[in-house]
Amino acid sequence: xxxxxxxxxxxxxxxxxxxxxxxxxxxxxxxxxxxxxxxxxxxxxxxxxxxxxxxxxxxxxxxxxxxxxxxxxxxxxxxxxxxxxxxxxxxxxxxxxxxxxxxxxxxxxxxxxx
Amino acid sequence: xxxxxxxxxxxxxxxxxxxxxxxxxxxxxxxxxxxxxxxxxxxxxxxxxxxxxxxxxxxxxxxxxxxxxxxxxxxxxxxxxxxxxxxxxxxxxxxxxxxxxxxxxxxxxxxxxxxx
Numbered sequence: 001x002x003x004x005x006x007x008x009x010x011x012x013x014x015x016x017x018x019x020x021x022x023x024x025x026x027x028x029x030x031x032x033x034x035x036x037x038x039x040x041x042x043x044x045x046x047x048x049x050x051x052x053x054x055x056x057x058x059x060x061x062x063x064x065x066x067x068x069x070x071x072x073x074x075x076x077x078x079x080x081x082x083x084x085x086x087x088x089x090x091x092x093x094x095x096x097x098x099x100x101x102x103x104x105x106x107x108x109x110x111x112x113x114x
Numbered sequence: 115x116x117x118x119x120x121x122x123x124x125x126x127x128x129x130x131x132x133x134x135x136x137x138x139x140x141x142x143x144x145x146x147x148x149x150x151x152x153x154x155x156x157x158x159x160x161x162x163x164x165x166x167x168x169x170x171x172x173x174x175x176x177x178x179x180x181x182x183x184x185x186x187x188x189x190x191x192x193x194x195x196x197x198x199x200x201x202x203x204x205x206x207x208x209x210x211x212x213x214x215x216x217x218x219x220x221x222x223x224x225x226x227x228x229x230x
Contacts, residue, residue, distance in 0.1 A: 033216055042118075042205050042220030043159070056217050088157060094216045102149070103216055105159035 002027060004106035006091050012112045013081050019111060021076040025093030026104045031055075032074040033103065034066060035090040043090055049074050050096050078111075086113045116141045116208050120221035127196045128229050134181075135191045135224045137206030147209045148182065148189045149218070154202040162204070165189065167211075196228045 005024045013019050025032050031050045035043035045058035049068035068074045072093075078085055088110050092103040117140045127133035139148070150162040165173045165182050172180050177197075181190045193200055206221040 031216060033218075035218075040223075042207075042222050043218070045217045045219070048216060058217070090157075090159065092159070092216070092218075102161045102164060103159075103218065105151075108157045110157075 004091055004093050004104050006089075006106035006109050008109060009107065010110045010112075012114060014114055015081055015083060017081050018077065018079045019081060021078075021089050021091075021109045021111070022073065023076070023091030023093075023106060024073045025091075029093035029095050029104070030072050031094045031096045032068060032072065033092045033094070034074070034076045035092065036060070037088040037090055037108070039087070046076070081113045083113050086111060116143070116210065116219045118206055118208050118219050118221035120204075120206055120224050122224045123222070124225045124227070126227040126229055127193075129196055129198060131196055132192060132194045133196055133226065135193075135204050135206075135226065137189045137191070137221055139187050139189065139206070139208050139219075139221075141187070141208065141210070143210050145211045147211055148180075149207040149209070150178070150180070150189075150191045151205045151207060151220075152200075152202045153205060153223075159205070163191065193226075198228050198230060200226060201228045202226060 007022045033048040034046040037043040047057040052068045063079045065077045088108045090108045091106045095101045146167045148165045151159045163175045177194045203223045207218040
């Protein structure tokens with residue numbers, strides 16, 4: 001049973017560029033959340049997707065957008081990259097309507113903006 | 115909005131000994147979950163233990179247990195018989211159970227080093 005998979009594992013971009021990160025949820029999960037983890041800090045919630053719609057959003061600018069596909073996989077897009085966007089981006093999946101179901105995290109994508 | 119505070123940036127413990135990691139939180143909600151996650155160098159967040167706020171009994175998972183003090187809004191993690199593999203970042207996290215979302219609010223983390 002595959003867990004949460006993220007790609008790529010590492011990425012280097014230049015300021016002003018755009019980036020797309022990908023996530024496949026754990027088998028049986030239908031909800032995907034994205035988190036940004038700056039170096040030495042705890043993860044910060046970006047947004048959550050369920051039924052191909054953004055359901056919740058954290059305090060992140062519109063440069064951060066996402067998408068969920070019919071197979072429940074998800075993409076995180078960041079436009080006009082800033083140096084401060086350098087971080088580990090974590091994807092987590094869960095089952096909607098099951099509060100006892102814990103989040104399952106992927107290994108993350110390390111984004112470096114130069 | 116909820117906040118989670120971990121006041122110990124780093125801790126160390128000798129192998130086989132016991133260590134306690136602290137966490138406090140602030141919320142006006144009454145129905146919520148609290149979690150401890152472990153993040154080893156592999157970067158994956160691994161759930162260690164969770165506590166439902168409505169349960170008075172403290173959660174335990176093998177060598178891991180919590181001391182949940184709801185009135186004090188405190189949620190500490192005790193690791194007994196520490197092992198080298200317990201070396202990692204530990205994050206305390208809060209989840210409001212009053213909506214359909216799964217948003218977690220994390221603390222800043224505690225880096226735990228288990229010494230042989």
